[in-house]
Amino acid sequence: MSGQPITGPLEYLQVVVNPDGTLTRNFNMFPSVAPTPNDPQNQAPVLSKDVPINPSNNTWARIFLPREPPNPNKLPLVVYFHGGGFILLSANMDIFHTCCCDLANTVPAVVVSVEYRLAPEHRLPAAYEDGVEALHWIKTSEEEWLREYADLTKCFLVGSSAGGNIAYHVCLRAAGMVQELQPLKIKGLVLHQPFFGGKQRSASELRLMNDPVLPPMVSDVMWDLALPIGVDRDHEYSNPTVGGGSEEVEKVKLMGWRVMVNGCHGDPLVDRQMELVELMEGKGVEVSRNFRVGGFHGEEDFDVSKAHAMHMILKDFIDLSI
Template identity: 40%
Template sequence: MASSTPAAPYVVEDCGRNLQLLSDGTVIRFEDYNTLPPPALPPALSAVQYKDVVYDATRGLKLRAYKPPPPLAGGEKKKLPVVVYFHGGGYLIGSYEMDNFHACCLRLAHDLPAVVLSADYRLAPEHRLPAAHDDAATVISWLRDDQAAWLAEWGSADFDRVFVAGDSAGAGIVHHVAVRLGSGQLPVDRNAMRVAGCVMLFPFFGGEERTRSEAENPPGPYLTLPSSDQAWRLALPRGATRDHPLANPFGPGSPAMEAVAMPPLLVVVAQLDLLRDRGVDYVARLRKMGKSVEVVEFEGQDHGFFAVEPFGDAADELVRVVRRFVHGDGADVSNKS
């Protein structure tokens, strides 16, 4: 009897220039996946210092730490807030090293100003959720436990004003960090450090029932409904739907959040974003629970506009909004319409 030849692996999920998932579980990643045009950096940003730091030696995970230039001679030296930033990419792609994410963090460090920590995390489908959320919690624990070393080298950091921020999938990470903080799953000694607020830019949430913006907004240049659905298929635990608590904070199986003591939140949504209504609904539900949540909507903008054009007019206003929130220690900066 002739032996049968095993079938060659075939593509079961094709993410275009980003990656492919084969039938045998192999993931092929393409080096040229970044389709964002690299931004031209303003000369002033060359004064921002940065370095890469390992925060999880076991998994080889790093972050990039940014420190703004000192004040001009005679200027008042003040301790700076610490912004922990998580990049977007649908949980599938991205790194703090990407030109556009790097530019965003250079700008935040310089213009807020703040000490900014831009962290990488494990990506799906090799590492499905909640791996990215666990890595984000590790960043917060690392920051809490390694303050002495930080203060010795970066003495301007104010650990009483730590903000957790992110865009798209990174904003989804921020939500889960905030819930872990508020529910006691991620303990933080307030005598050592305090998370003063969270910033969520165009949060990447999901759900089985389509929202109006998902049904009516046109596909964006960097996010479409099929690509969003595909990202959730590859990022969620196998067999999970988009109503899984890791995707939908208010799905049928999601835990109640009324008793969760979340930090003050700033949520930014974009008018043309397919996910716009999910962000607005998120804000409305949390406000109904009595949470401190502010929302700012950018008209005429689409998903991820800050990373796409870090130095455009909309990005200028976004940085001003974040600056008021951070330096106002959670003060209301929203249009409450």
């Protein structure tokens, strides 16, 4: 999905829309990898395992744990949502597995990477509902790594691209169920190149209409397949600033969450991300903004060194938030 000539968005995304509205996807777009068990012959610095969340929805989580977690202190908990425009990819793909391994090792933290339902078979808000269900599952789970090593009172929601959009909307829902989620307590929200949109093209979208990685015509198709049928891209799921966005952002302010937003000026979505940052700052939310010159959407997925640099910034953000 990077740098190939774009003849059409469906071909670029390697999907076919079937007559019944489902998608045929290319699951070999990125290799999938198995979790890393606690095997004496395997000296990887981070262990991982897959655990079901809701088998009826085929949702599950890949949990990442540093091989030598500090003792006796428990680790912060990072709940991670992967990208893919709401319609593609999986938590078991190597790009996300590698990302979460480095994140768990760098912070260090227990990382729970959520496998949520994809659109259009399950249009939004299905992914948001899966994210909230994952928080409830974490709260009640007897899973050993969560009980023994994760400090549920130091929880951070982290998402990249569409996962950033999901993390944002899961946080908004979690704001209305603080008592229900205890002892799990959200301390902060990290949005990495979050996927937002709107009916009118932003200046960065117009400037990067022919972007080789995520041109607006590809984003259009993703939104058309992900949003509820009959709504446009000024729906609140897509455009968090619609109608001023004040009520939703007030929830973030009221909860006292710190927010970090990462982006780059080579991403067509950058203006959308900046609009949200400015809205939150205007409402008094404490926002750490990290926008780089150049770059492209999803750059860290393909460059381990850039991903690690981002995780170092995220580590500082978490350290200052707990």
